[in-house]
Amino acid sequence: MRRKKEFQKQKIFKPLNPKTILIKIAQFGSFNDEKDCGRREAWAANTILQKEKIMKILLTVLLVLAITLSLAQAKDSDLMSKKSFTTSSGITLNYLLFVPKNYSASKKYPLVVTLHAAGSDYIYQVDNNDQAHPWIEDSVQARWPHFIMAPGLPSGSGSWGGMMGAGTSLSSEAKAVVEAVEDLKKQYSLDTNRFIIGGFSIGGAGTYHLIEFMPNYWAAACPVGAGGSADSIVVIAQTPIWHHQGTNDNNGAALIRMDTALVNHDYPALRVDCDMVVTTPAEWTSEIQKGTKPQDIIFKNSTPSYDSVCKAVDAGAKYIFQMITDATHEDSRLNANHNPLLAQWAFSKVKGGATKVSFVPIVSRFSEPMQSQYGTFLTFVGPSHLANGTIFTALGRTCRGYGAQGNFVAQTLLIRRVSK
Incomplete structure (x- = not known):
């Protein structure tokens, strides 16, 4: 009893540093002998430390859960308003609308219309398939403030048109989209020269x-x-x-068909081939968190190089066909949604095929410019105006740049001086 009372008088909860505790535990070994006060002291202090560790772990878990729930609640659809429009033929078109921050009726804003893939839940498509990307991203909106319209297929419809052959006229679903856009023009200040259309699969x-x-x-x-x-x-x-496709999506047949048609008609199509890096949003996030740059993901082993594609975009490239090696149907959507050049390219365009730059160079598949006694000629589709800049020609899998000065004449560019 006396020894027990003496033990109770001791400050057994006196804080000990971990090193001291380990020494005591090593000295006393088993905890079975309750008569050893020194061992009891080490045991008590160690218990307190263990409780502190458990509390820290619990707090960390709660913090992670809070962040996860916060991210889960931050859906793209929450940034958009639900709208409904009834066409002249009685078709109801439901859609989500994003209005740019600090919208002003005194300004003109571009509009992006994005068409979802198979399925009737258009809100799910926006929240789970990144249908509103890259357009809704803060960095894109800050540079190019614009509206986003994400329509849902009308009830009973299976496509937007164009799936089983070209058809002879605009489908009723596509007409509904256009009529809804025309209705938006009455409500908001839209730049009718800068309407962008895009979509995945159907x-x-x-x-x-x-x-x-x-x-x-x-x-x-x-x-x-x-x-x-x-x-x-x-x-x-x-x-x-700008068309994205994966080689594992029916061997990229859709892209090859359209690219080949353009080339066969002498249109300046730029073919870009690159490797697939990510296949899921989680993999994309992981790469970004590791410090990988978006261009190093989307343009991995790109031919022509990422820098060459940048130059082509800056130069006003009109047709870009990007084939992603080993990418499936779904993979191509992920890569397109995160393409760091797509928004820049799209917002540089204006209705009629022109580009919003002082000089619109050319991207073509001609091996060399055509020489004549009057100068050097390259075919070009676009408005006539003075030119002074750089021309980029896509030669199969490479890109070349030529300094050029001259005029656009009857959709033919006369270059008075060419140098590699």
Whole structure:
């Protein structure tokens, strides 16, 4: 009893540093002998430390859960408003609308229309398939403030048009989209020269369908994982196109078909081949967290190089066809949604196929410019104006730059001086 009372008088909860505790435990070994006060002291102090560690772990877990829940709640659809429009033929089109921050009726804003893939839940498509990307990203909106319209297929519809052949006229679903856009023009200050259309899978086919039957309506098109009618390429080519496709998506047949049609008609299409790096949003996030640059993911082992593609975009490239090696149908969507050059390219375009730069160079597949006694000629589709800048010619898998000075004459560029 006396020894027990003496033990109770001791400050057994006196803080000990971990090193002291380890020494005591090593000295006393087993905890079975309760008569050893020194061992009890070490045991008590160690218990307190263990409780502190457990509390820290619990707090960390709670913090992670809070962050996870916060991210889960930050959905793209939460940034958009639900709208509904009834067409002149009685079709109801539901859609999500993003209004740019600090919208002002005194300014003109571009509009991006993005068509979803198969399925009727258009809100799910926006929240889970990144349908509103890259357009809704803060960095893109800060540089190019614009509206985003994400329509849902009307009840009972299976496509936007263009899936089973070209058809002879605009589908009822596509008409509904256009009528809804026309209605938006009455409500907001939109730049009608800068309407951009894009979509994945059946949305990609719908994109080609809309630029085929309404070629003078869109400034740029961004189809993914689907093609259009090669027989209508002359009409389709009136709209600038950036097409993404994976080699494991029916061997990239849709992209090859449209790219080949453009080349066969002497349109300056730039083919870009690159390797797949990520296949899921989680993998994308992981790469970014590791410090990998977006261009090193999307343009991995790119031919031509990323820098060459940048120059082509800056130069006003009108048609870019990006094939992603080993990418599936779904993979191509992920890569297109995170392409760091796509928004820059799209917002540089204006209705009619022109580019919003002082000099619109050319990207073509000609091996060399054509020489004549009057100078050096390259075919070009675009408005006539003075030129002073650089021309980039895509030669198969490479890109070359030529300094050029001259004039656009009857859609032919006369270069008075050319140097490599």
